[in-house]
Amino acid sequence: MFAAMDGLAENLLAAAIGGGLAWGWRIARKRAVSKDVRAMWGPFLTENSCIVQGSLSAQTLSEDLPGRVPAELREQAVIMLPHVVKNLAEQEPSGLMGKGDHEAIVRVQAGLAKAGRRRMLPVRSDDNLGDSRSDNLIVVGGLDVNEVTNDLLGRLRCSVTIARDEFDRNYVEDLVHRQRWSMTPSEKDTWDYGIVVRAPSPYQKGKYVVVLAGASGYGCMAAADVAVNATKRMADLSREHPHGFECIVSYHRTGDAVSSTETSEIVLFRELR
Template sequence: MRSVHDIVVNLVAAALAFVFGRFYDRLRALWRFRSVRAFWKPFVTDDLKVVTSIFIQEEHYIWERSGLVGVGDVMALNELRQQLQRASVESLPLTSSHQLTGMERRGNLILVGGPHSNQVTAEVMQRLPLTFRFGSVDVHDANIYDASTGEVMRCAVDGRDQLLVDQGIVIRAVNPFNPARRVVILAGSFGFGTSAAAQLLALPDLLGHPLVAADQAFEATFSVEIAGGTPQRIELRTVRGLDSRLLPAGAG
């Protein structure tokens, strides 16, 4: 009987240790990602749409009739999926920019890709009081222009025209099509920058900034080193408030 009693005690102790370990891991994850959940909580609505860039011009249509999406945008979507899952969004409500309806424009929007490739990004940026903007799409100008200082931010390439440093803009603001909803824009000069923009939304450099933590509308610029075909070190450059008020967290 003694050996049976010892076995039962050991089994119960092991079970309790397992349950405690799982509970502790869960609590640690909740604490670690609390800022990410807080950032995305107001977007968890039935009308949320994640809107991707798509290339459907004639030269792209010849190769793929459904349209083409950049690798950087796909990487950004994967990062967004992981972040939104922590805010209880089980699957991405995904649509391409040319298929977003007028009514869907009035919901919460996460726009992936800059104004050169995502027409909804272009529409929204035109309607926001931004100081950071990309160059003209007509001449494929991927530089970022600062209206406040006159500075021009450029990507860096090597002697073989390979991209060494990409850059981009992250924006959170009221949806200009519906002041009761919000918009986030993740826009790189190139696809690497768009991917890095999504990653930046999980980093304390941005989430811990007073404007971001206080749930204010903002625009931010960043640069990112490229090595081995992937974004590496992301450097937050500037965060500025916008003349646009946001709803209290969870409203709507």
């Protein structure tokens, strides 16, 4: 009987030790993750910060129309283009926004809330930023839709950018190695690319800027996904490169509309100089 009780006590003690170790490991891991989150996002969790969104203009949506119609219709397309732009603009006077850019903002808000931010960040328009320019900024959208993205990539002397090809299609480019990454859409296998930039703000000393943009909306989503979910990698880059870093990220979706899988990965990164 005593032997049985001794065995039970040993089992209970082992269970208690095991439970304590598991609890301790969870606490240690949570603290490590929290420390990593603060390395990347610390200023955005407690200080005045905002998200800067761009505007997808009717002109941007329509300007490649003449080049995409048969040659015999090109002259008519050029004549019709101003009327097409005007009609699109009148359909939604408040402005347009790509679904991918919107999803990127949702992912950023959710990621910061999970990291401990108590209130959602205010969202400002790139053409109406005002005094918020002196806050920490998360700038969402490419050069063709967001003027602040355009300005920051130049001020920070970034070597990753988004440009347009001869068919008026966006691509991500590494200016150091002159390498391009373009979106390749397909029903069951889609690739896209984006950029992540983090640096001290050129607008206000002591503040930070993060730029999230893509060749298309999927690339922008991937940039946001990597920025808020690749916690350890983003933290390491933030610590190793306090003067700023830049990344190119990939987006890959397989499957159909009913069942699909999305993955986002860092393709390259480097310190800003």
